[in-house]
Amino acid sequence: xxxxxxxxxxxxxxxxxxxxxxxxxxxxxxxxxxxxxxxxxxxxxxxxxxxxxxxxxxxxxxxxxxxxxxxxxxxxxxxxxxxxxxxxxxxxxxxxxxxxxxxxxxxxxxxxxxxxxxxxxxxxxxxxxxxxxxxxxxxxxxxxxxxxxxxxxxxxxxxxxxxxxxxxxxxxxxxxxxxxxxxxxxxxxxxxxxxxxxxxxxxxxxxxxxxxxxxxxxxxxxxxxxxxxxxxxxxxxxxxxxxxxxxxxxxxxxxxxxxxxxxxxxxxxxxxxxxxxxxxxxxxxxxxxxxxxxxxxxxxxxxxxxxxxxxxxxxxxxxxxxxxxxxxxxxxxxx
Numbered sequence: 001x002x003x004x005x006x007x008x009x010x011x012x013x014x015x016x017x018x019x020x021x022x023x024x025x026x027x028x029x030x031x032x033x034x035x036x037x038x039x040x041x042x043x044x045x046x047x048x049x050x051x052x053x054x055x056x057x058x059x060x061x062x063x064x065x066x067x068x069x070x071x072x073x074x075x076x077x078x079x080x081x082x083x084x085x086x087x088x089x090x091x092x093x094x095x096x097x098x099x100x101x102x103x104x105x106x107x108x109x110x111x112x113x114x115x116x117x118x119x120x121x122x123x124x125x126x127x128x129x130x131x132x133x134x135x136x137x138x139x140x141x142x143x144x145x146x147x148x149x150x151x152x153x154x155x156x157x158x159x160x161x162x163x164x165x166x167x168x169x170x171x172x173x174x175x176x177x178x179x180x181x182x183x184x185x186x187x188x189x190x191x192x193x194x195x196x197x198x199x200x201x202x203x204x205x206x207x208x209x210x211x212x213x214x215x216x217x218x219x220x221x222x223x224x225x226x227x228x229x230x231x232x233x234x235x236x237x238x239x240x241x242x243x244x245x246x247x248x249x250x251x252x253x254x255x256x257x258x259x260x261x262x263x264x265x266x267x268x269x270x271x272x273x274x275x276x277x278x279x280x281x282x283x284x285x286x287x288x289x290x291x292x293x294x295x296x297x298x299x300x301x302x303x304x305x306x307x308x309x310x311x312x313x314x315x316x317x318x319x320x321x322x323x324x325x326x327x328x329x330x331x332x333x334x335x
Contacts, residue, residue: 010186014193021197025076025204032073032204039211040066046213066211069219073204080207081200084223088230095237102244109251116258177276184283185236192232199226228294235286235293243279247272 044063051057072080203222210219250271 011189014189018193018196018200022077022081022200024201025081028201029073029076029204032076032208033070035205036066036070036073036208036211039208040070043211043213069207069211073207076204076207080203084226084230088227091231091234092237095234095241099237099241099244102241102248106244106248106251109248109255113251113254113258116255119258174273174276177273177280181276181279181283184280185240188232188236188283188286192229195229196226199229224294228290231290231293232286235290236283239282239286239289240279243275243282247275 043066047063199222203226206218206222209215210217210222
């Protein structure tokens with residue numbers, strides 16, 4: 001929980017960074033107004049000259065486009081960014097609320113499962129002394145000082161040490177995967193914030209260039225890229241919600257099984273580790289998934305690099321999982 005709180009603070013820092021950098025777009029608007037003004041002059045002159053050369057009436061409606069873009073540039077933080085963020089922010093809030101609800105359920109079920117696993121091991125005389133100091137001391141008191149009892153004591157100490165060692169290895173690997181999982185989310189959020197800041201600051205320039213004849217597509221490309229990058233966070237929250245829901249269903253199944261007194265719990269957390277690996281790989285596919293919602297051109301190379309990084313991360317995590325699983329299996333066979 002402490003680790004999750006620390007990463008949440010980092011995500012809050014990134015959101016604050018975006019809010020702090022947003023006013024810089026107003027400074028860039030000063031340069032953009034000059035570029036847009038010169039582009040409007042040439043654009044209007046070209047349209048008027050074409051109409052006069054063909055002895056046609058001048059169509060005033062297309063000539064209003066540079067003036068509309070000029071107003072957007074002058075009040076860019078309010079009209080453009082304010083409008084887009086106001087429309088998209090409910091999506092971010094809604095997906096984040098979904099994620100918080102799933103995570104709270106997951107934490108409650110995890111605590112319930114841990115308690116039931118401890119109670120199940122305490123019910124079994126062969127495993128009770130592994131998780132309880134009282135049961136361990138009680139079992140030692142029942143033994144005498146004969147050579148066979150001393151051998152039994154030595155075996156108990158060895159088994160308890162091996163159990164604690166295996167538990168420490170599993171917990172360490174689990175914490176490592178949790179760090180990698182949170183780090184993957186932080187990487188995506190950091191890149192998203194960087195892209196949004198660049199698009200916001202240089203947005204007035206993009207609007208100014210779109211005034212020039214032949215560069216009208218610049219405005220459409222800027223809008224699609226900004227919306228696509230903005231939606232990375234909602235898609236990431238939905239992906240995390242899906243993983244949390246799957247883990248909740250697995251925990252509910254385990255809790256139902258633990259209600260049977262004859263059930264022997266498995267403390268290896270293999271399923272949890274598998275879904276952590278899936279989550280690490282899946283986070284790096286978020287830009288691709290968002291591209292299916294809003295088609296943004298010019299980001300193909302980045303998505304390809306992200307997918308290659310996800311594949312390498314998956315191979316590394318899989319190799320680490322196999323290594324740890326092999327060590328644990330070897331220790332169990334030695335028993």
